[in-house]
Amino acid sequence: MSVGFIGAGQLAHALVKGFTAAGVIATQRITASSPDSELPTVSGLRKMGVNLTTSNKEVVNKSDVLFLAVKPHIIPFVLDEIGPDIEDRHLIVSCAAGVTISSIEKKLLQYRDAPKVMRCMTNTPVVVREGATVYATGTHAELEDSKLLEQLMSSVGFCTEVEEDLIDAVTGLSGSGPAYAFTALDALADGGVKMGLPRRLAVRLGAQALLGAAKMLLDSEQHPGQLKDNVCSPGGATIHALHVMESGGFRSLLINAVEASCIRTRELQYLADQERISPAAIKKTTLDKVLQQPGVTVSGVANGSGRSGLSLFNNHGSNIKKKKN
Amino acid sequence: MDPEMDSQLKIGFIGAGNMAFGIAKGILSGNVLPVNVKVSAPSSRNLGRFQELGIAVTHSNIEVVCGSDVVFVAVKPHLVPLVLNEISLHVTDRHIIVSVAAGVTLATLEELLPENSVAIRLMPNLPCLVQEGALLFARGSHAKQEDGALLRSLLHRCGLVEEGPEAWIDIHTGLSGSGVAFVYLFAEALAEGAVKMGMPSALAHSIASQTVLGAGKLLRESGKHPAQLRSEVCTPGGTTIYGLHTLEQGGLRAATMSAVESATERARELGRKSAAGSRK
Numbered sequence: 001m002s003v004g005f006i007g008a009g010q011l012a013h014a015l016v017k018g019f020t021a022a023g024v025i026a027t028q029r030i031t032a033s034s035p036d037s038e039l040p041t042v043s044g045l046r047k048m049g050v051n052l053t054t055s056n057k058e059v060v061n062k063s064d065v066l067f068l069a070v071k072p073h074i075i076p077f078v079l080d081e082i083g084p085d086i087e088d089r090h091l092i093v094s095c096a097a098g099v100t101i102s103s104i105e106k107k108l109l110q111y112r113d114a115p116k117v118m119r120c121m122t123n124t125p126v127v128v129r130e131g132a133t134v135y136a137t138g139t140h141a142e143l144e145d146s147k148l149l150e151q152l153m154s155s156v157g158f159c160t161e162v163e164e165d166l167i168d169a170v171t172g173l174s175g176s177g178p179a180y181a182f183t184a185l186d187a188l189a190d191g192g193v194k195m196g197l198p199r200r201l202a203v204r205l206g207a208q209a210l211l212g213a214a215k216m217l218l219d220s221e222q223h224p225g226q227l228k229d230n231v232c233s234p235g236g237a238t239i240h241a242l243h244v245m246e247s248g249g250f251r252s253l254l255i256n257a258v259e260a261s262c263i264r265t266r267e268l269q270y271l272a273d274q275e276r277i278s279p280a281a282i283k284k285t286t287l288d289k290v291l292q293q294p295g296v297t298v299s300g301v302a303n304g305s306g307r308s309g310l311s312l313f314n315n316h317g318s319n320i321k322k323k324k325n
Numbered sequence: 326m327d328p329e330m331d332s333q334l335k336i337g338f339i340g341a342g343n344m345a346f347g348i349a350k351g352i353l354s355g356n357v358l359p360v361n362v363k364v365s366a367p368s369s370r371n372l373g374r375f376q377e378l379g380i381a382v383t384h385s386n387i388e389v390v391c392g393s394d395v396v397f398v399a400v401k402p403h404l405v406p407l408v409l410n411e412i413s414l415h416v417t418d419r420h421i422i423v424s425v426a427a428g429v430t431l432a433t434l435e436e437l438l439p440e441n442s443v444a445i446r447l448m449p450n451l452p453c454l455v456q457e458g459a460l461l462f463a464r465g466s467h468a469k470q471e472d473g474a475l476l477r478s479l480l481h482r483c484g485l486v487e488e489g490p491e492a493w494i495d496i497h498t499g500l501s502g503s504g505v506a507f508v509y510l511f512a513e514a515l516a517e518g519a520v521k522m523g524m525p526s527a528l529a530h531s532i533a534s535q536t537v538l539g540a541g542k543l544l545r546e547s548g549k550h551p552a553q554l555r556s557e558v559c560t561p562g563g564t565t566i567y568g569l570h571t572l573e574q575g576g577l578r579a580a581t582m583s584a585v586e587s588a589t590e591r592a593r594e595l596g597r598k599s600a601a602g603s604r605k
Contacts, residue, residue: 225552243586246579255570 001029003152004063006056006078007070008034011095013041014127015067016050018156021129025152033059060085065093065148072096072272079104083111091145092117093135097171098269101138101164114140118149121170122157124178131157132174136164168269172262180257181210334361336479337393338375339386339408341366344425345399346374347453351483353378354456365389386412395421395479397447402426402599409437416442421472423447423462427498428595431465431491443468445476448494449483450502458484459501463491495596499589507584512537 003025005012012032019025027049033056034042046052053059060066060082070078075096086092086108092115094104101119108115117138125131133153137146146161153159162170185206192202217224232239334357338345341364353359359379365386366372372382383389390396390412400408405426416422416439423445424434434444444465452458460480464473473488480486489497512533519529544551559566 223550223553223556225555226550229550243579243582246582247576249574249576249579251578252570252573252576255573259570 001025001065001148002063003030004059004066005030005032005069006059006066006082007068007074008032008039008042008045008052009069010041010124011122012067012069013044014124014131015069015122015156016045016048018126018129018131019152020048022155024155031059031062056082057085060090064089065091065152068092068094068096070096072099072268075099075104076107079107083108086112086115088114090116091141091148093149094119095122097121097175098168098265098272100269100273101136103273105138105140116141116145118145119164119167120149120153121167121175122153123174126153126156129156131159132170132177133157133159134162134167134170135159136162136167168262168265169258171265172258172260175265176257176261180254185210334395334475334479335393336362337389337396338362338364338399339389339396339412340364340399340401341371341375341382342399343451343454344449345397346371347451347456347458348397348399348425348449348480348483349375349378349380351453351456351458351481352479353380354482355479357479363389363392387415390415390420394419395423395475398422398424398426400426402428402595405429405433406437409434413437413439418442418467421445421468421475423476425449427502428592428599430596430600431463433600435465435467441467443472445472446491446494447476447480448497448502451505453483456482456484459497460484460486461489461494461497461501462486463489463494495592496585496589498592499585499587502592503588504585507581508537 003019005016016027016030016032019030020027028051031051031053032042032045033053035054036042037052037054042052051062056078068075068078075094092104092108094101094117099119101117104117104119105115108117115138118135118141119138120133120135122131122133126133131153133156135146135149135153150159150161185203188206188209189199189202192206193199197205213227217227220227228242232242336349336352336357338349345364349362349364353362360381362380363383364372364375364380365383365388367384369382369384375382386408396412396416398405398408405424418439418441421443422434422438425447427448429446431444431446434446435442438444442465445462445468446465447460447462449458449460453460460483462473462476477486477488512530515536516526516529516533519533520526524532544554547554555569559569
């Protein structure tokens with residue numbers, strides 16, 4: 001089995017690192033594409049022995065499982081480009097936040113009767129094989145496809161299937177989650193430094209404390225509230241600290257954060273569905289490089305409803321038939 | 326505790342207020358016979374409800390002490406020194422003196438009573454009146470384990486009875502003595518929320534009180550951590566989690582912790598003041 005990555009950024013790099021550490025796949029069987037060969041993640045992948053190319057088509061041809069690891073607004077360009085090259089064997093796994101299975105299937109159905117599409121939301125700790133991944137299955141994906149993806153993603157952490165409508169909430173919680181943790185750790189380290197610890201030690205201890213606590217919770221049947229109680233001796237240091245945290249609205253802040261991330265994900269998805277992202281919103285260098293690929297065109301100006309700007313999920317109709325020939 | 330011994334035991338109350346009444350009711354639902362209970366108060370105002378239970382009443386504190394094995398001193402804190410001075414000569418080392426006066430320390434009690442007196446400090450709370458109290462007691466220097474056990478068996482129908490070091494009594498005051506009022510505040514606010522949303526007030530209050538009662542009962546009987554029970558009520562994306570989020574944003578947890586803290590601090594302060602006062 002071969003695995004391909006369209007996009008060779010943080011996510012692709014993290015997944016490859018995790019997969020190879022887990023030994024589920026040899027790097028020679030992995031191909032990744034990127035328009036920018038100068039990216040640090042690209043060199044990182046090259047060093048690991050991954051086959052790199054600037055051609056998305058090459059990735060498609062050399063893979064069975066194809067991860068779409070580009071930014072959400074690039075997805076439609078990619079799908080248009082690789083659509084004609086998709087075969088029956090291909091399993092397309094989109095990792096793009098906010099991009100729905102139906103929008104991907106709609107695009108690919110122009111080229112293929114039954115494109116096998118899955119959508120996953122993972123997170124960066126896959127790089128150390130402690131990722132949190134959920135996936136949803138598309139219309140034409142089979143049970144074996146689910147099993148395959150689950151096998152791959154379980155090698156780099158926790159993986160489970162969900163209904164697609166939960167993926168935005170997952171994004172808010174575990175997708176963004178590592179960032180919440182990094183922020184917390186930075187601040188905890190500051191606290192340690194303020195009270196006299198050297199920075200490096202403070203960071204190490206803070207990280208270990210959170211790691212240990214998370215492990216305890218995962219290993220335990222107990223509610224986190226109970227585990228918290230177990231740490232708080234009466235009148236002791238910890239309960240004093242907790243009171244300070246409660247007074248600062250710690251809990252509601254975290255609830256708000258997860259909510260904000262989830263809502264923003266939905267917003268982005270909505271914007272994409274509206275087919276209304278201006279070219280200026282797409283990072284200029286990336287767009288240029290993408291447009292330099294043979295066979296990629298920007299669709300015309302106005303569509304039926306008179307909207308201008310790049311149309312992301314537009315039916316190119318006759319253009320496509322010409323390209324195929 | 327030996328039920329036969331219980332039925333021989335003579336219990337006295339100095340003071341006929343709510344606390345005394347609640348405790349008396351609890352004691353009587355055990356094995357103590359009403360004929361073995363006596364209560365004293367300066368006026369007859371509060372004595373009627375005791376008489377209805379078959380309890381003998383008097384205006385003489387000394388009569389209560391002489392006729393009892395266990396004496397509950399249930400007068401207002403500032404009256405305790407007065408009362409103890411009055412009865413002191415009649416207190417023997419077979420008596421168990423149980424004070425329910427807030428802020429009056431064991432040291433103060435033992436100072437006012439004869440040497441070697443058995444003194445126990447008890448902090449009940451208002452729901453003793455309906456036999457659902459939370460009671461914490463601390464033994465004085467000459468109160469033995471058996472004295473504590475006797476008190477525990479007398480009180481067990483008043484509600485939850487626990488023993489602890491004297492230092493915990495102020496905390497218990499903040500948590501459970503005052504805590505009852507915190508719950509009333511919460512119940513009132515629940516009802517007002519419902520009224521705001523369109524429910525008639527009387528119904529809202531009735532439902533609010535039942536909600537508090539029911540939740541409390543479930544909490545006690547399930548043996549589960551409240552966090553666990555809370556999680557069990559919250560369906561994903563449901564009404565409860567939305568409401569809880571609003572409560573968290575309102576800082577309810579921190580405010581509640583602080584409330585217990587304030588009440589406890591105040592109990593400690595009052596304890597220090599009364600100890601200073603009684604040394605005059």
